[in-house]
Amino acid sequence: MAAATHALHFANALRADSSIPLPSGNRMPLLGLGTYDLRHHTPESVTQALAAGYQMIDTSGDYHTQRGIGDALRHCGLPRESIFVVTKVEATDDAFEATRVNLAELRLDYADLVLIHRPPVGGVGEVLWQELRRAKREGLTRDIGVSNYSIEQIEELVYRTGELPAVNQIEWSPFGHSPRMMDFCFDNHIVIQAWSPLTRAQRLNDDKLTSLAARYGKTPAQLLIRWNLQLGVVPLPKANHAQHRQENLEVFDFEIRQMDMVKMRTLNEHYSSMGALPYV
Numbered sequence: 001m002a003a004a005t006h007a008l009h010f011a012n013a014l015r016a017d018s019s020i021p022l023p024s025g026n027r028m029p030l031l032g033l034g035t036y037d038l039r040h041h042t043p044e045s046v047t048q049a050l051a052a053g054y055q056m057i058d059t060s061g062d063y064h065t066q067r068g069i070g071d072a073l074r075h076c077g078l079p080r081e082s083i084f085v086v087t088k089v090e091a092t093d094d095a096f097e098a099t100r101v102n103l104a105e106l107r108l109d110y111a112d113l114v115l116i117h118r119p120p121v122g123g124v125g126e127v128l129w130q131e132l133r134r135a136k137r138e139g140l141t142r143d144i145g146v147s148n149y150s151i152e153q154i155e156e157l158v159y160r161t162g163e164l165p166a167v168n169q170i171e172w173s174p175f176g177h178s179p180r181m182m183d184f185c186f187d188n189h190i191v192i193q194a195w196s197p198l199t200r201a202q203r204l205n206d207d208k209l210t211s212l213a214a215r216y217g218k219t220p221a222q223l224l225i226r227w228n229l230q231l232g233v234v235p236l237p238k239a240n241h242a243q244h245r246q247e248n249l250e251v252f253d254f255e256i257r258q259m260d261m262v263k264m265r266t267l268n269e270h271y272s273s274m275g276a277l278p279y280v
């Protein structure tokens with residue numbers, strides 16, 4: 001219920017240049033570019049995306065896109081503080097050192113957000129989290145968060161360390177999401193970032209989605225992105241094609257009616273490109 005009220009409030013305030021406040025006081029853009037599997041054209045794709053208006057780039061050491069993103073950031077002519085850069089460390093990393101390696105690849109002095117990519121097997125990553133807290137204290141990143149964590153794992157992490165993550169980045173779309181996670185994150189001021197917000201294109205031809213999108217004169221991908229925006233969830237669509245990247249930005253000139261937002265929620269089949277949503 002809390003999250004639904006929040007979503008309504010949020011929908012009224014959406015503009016391409018709006019941003020979401022984080023508990024640290026920093027602000028995060030509403031929409032970012034995913035870069036998993038963008039490696040063959042990374043510098044060109046990211047340069048074009050920044051010119052088109054993307055203000056946030058999501059990457060990770062294991063995407064092999066950081067060097068290309070670094071090239072694009074160096075040559076785009078935009079001030080560093082106008083772009084929000086998200087990267088990740090792995091469960092087996094020394095998180096402080098891995099953050100330094102990521103920054104070296106990106107050729108940046110700081111990241112805006114560093115996430116624990118996945119909780120370690122059999123634990124919640126307490127040591128990783130302490131190292132990320134150190135990275136934040138020492139100015140290597142402005143905010144820290146987690147990815148692919150369940151509610152119980154976040155609660156355990158906070159119980160052990162006393163610090164909430166600013167973000168939980170999880171697979172999230174109308175076809176696969178969790179109202180319980182939504183309420184938990186809203187109540188705890190944790191921003192959900194949606195990975196695979198387009199279901200890796202696996203549900204773009206769904207009959208209910210395509211007919212709803214047609215009624216708004218929008219594409220299924222635009223409807224999926226807008227659904228997230230109106231929930232207050234930050235989508236990170238990836239697109240190799242410039243035309244897709246442009247289309248995915250054109251989501252601020254319409255609004256999904258509340259009854260259709262609810263209808264989209266009923267598409268939930270806990271779809272996951274990995275077979276199962278680990279956080280549900």
Ligand SMILES: NC(=O)c1ccc[n+]([C@@H]2O[C@H](COP(=O)([O-])OP(=O)(O)OC[C@H]3O[C@@H](n4cnc5c(N)ncnc54)[C@H](OP(=O)(O)O)[C@@H]3O)[C@@H](O)[C@H]2O)c1
Nearest residue numbers: 034035036195196197198199200221237238239240241244
């Ligand atoms: N934290 C994690 O564990 C985690 C896991 C997975 C992903 N992620 C992040 O989330 C990002 C997004 O997820 P994803 O890359 O898995 O999948 P996605 O964004 O859901 O889907 C990407 C696919 O959708 C297609 N597409 C994009 N825009 C389209 C449009 N307007 N119309 C039709 N098709 C369109 C793309 O085609 P083209 O490429 O041909 O344009 C591509 O095949 C990743 O890139 C990564 O940054 C994080």
